[in-house]
Amino acid sequence: MTADPPVRLALAEDADDIAAMSRELIERGLPWTWRAxxxxRAIQAADTNVAVARVDSELIGFGIMEYLEADAYLALFAVRTARQRQGIGSLLLGWLEESARAAGAERIRVEARRDNVAAxxxxxxLGYHxxxxxxxxxxxxVDGVVLEKWLRIRPAPDAGSP
Ligand SMILES: CC(C)(COP(=O)(O)OP(=O)(O)OC[C@H]1O[C@@H](n2cnc3c(N)ncnc32)[C@H](O)[C@@H]1OP(=O)(O)O)[C@@H](O)C(=O)NCCC(=O)NCCS
Structure with a gap:
């Protein structure tokens, strides 16, 4: 059994690898908007968490989550092709969800391309609707599909007095 790769907050020196992976896996064929x-800036922003997983110094996955009041928005997320279907995406997203919970976020939103069956x-x-x-x-x-996951149980709407 292989141990899970460690997940940690990104450092400035991770920026080049994250940008390159975004270009290759997310923005392929599209304008490259997530440059280093x-x-x-996202790594340094107070309202953003950038998480990375590295194995033997190679970046194998990352996620960028922005906080907007009670909502968190997963802006960018990818796992290196050769490392997909090994639970790394689940591990990274679980880490980001825990951080979002700790920061008081109630809901996470993310948007995927409609033709991105894998995502x-x-x-x-992982519980996103x-x-x-x-x-x-x-x-x-291509159309976008908005997905969301509630991190807290929403109070039932007031049924009113009998
Ligand atoms: C989407 C992505 C992040 C998933 O990462 P991953 O590390 O492969 O995910 P996991 O191994 O944790 O998968 C968990 C479950 O998700 C589902 N899943 C993941 N990839 C899938 C695929 N290609 N097809 C169908 N289901 C898939 C499966 O149910 C999987 O469980 P299983 O492997 O036991 O069947 C990865 O495919 C990726 O980086 N894609 C390219 C970039 C991208 O599209 N990012 C999202 C932009 S919104």
């Missing part, structure tokens, strides 16, 4: 300078299956498997379609959301015309 933007990733570095939609992954988020569904598809709540909206955003037509033509991506620059190549």
């Amino acid at each position: 300078s933007r990733v570095l 939609r299956s992954f988020y569904n498997e 598809e709540v909206a379609i955003r037509r033509g959301r991506y620059s190549d015309g």
Whole structure:
């Protein structure tokens, strides 16, 4: 059995690898918006958590989560192709969810391309529900699917007095 790779907050020196992985796995064929300078700003931002998993100095996965009042938004998330389907995505997302809970977030939102079957299956498997379609959301015309997961049980709506 192999031990889980450690997950930790990203450091400035992780920015280049994260940007390269974003270009390769998320923004392939699209304008490259998450360049190293933007990733570095996210690493340094007080309202953003950037988590990384590294094995033998190789970046194998990362996630960028932004906090917006009671909501957290998973802006970018990927696991290196050769390391997929080994539970690393689940580990990383679990780590980010714990951090979001600790920060007081009530809900996590994420958006995936409608044609990204792997990501939609992954988020569904981890308890995210598809709540909206955003037509033509991506620059190549593909729709976006908005998913969300509640971290706290919502109080039942007031049923009113008898
Ligand atoms: C989506 C992604 C992060 C999943 O990471 P991962 O490390 O492979 O995920 P896990 O191994 O933790 O998978 C957990 C479960 O999710 C589901 N899942 C993951 N990848 C899947 C796939 N390609 N097809 C169907 N289901 C999948 C499975 O139920 C899986 O459990 P199983 O392997 O026991 O069947 C990874 O495929 C990825 O980086 N894709 C490219 C970048 C991307 O699309 N990012 C998301 C942008 S919104």
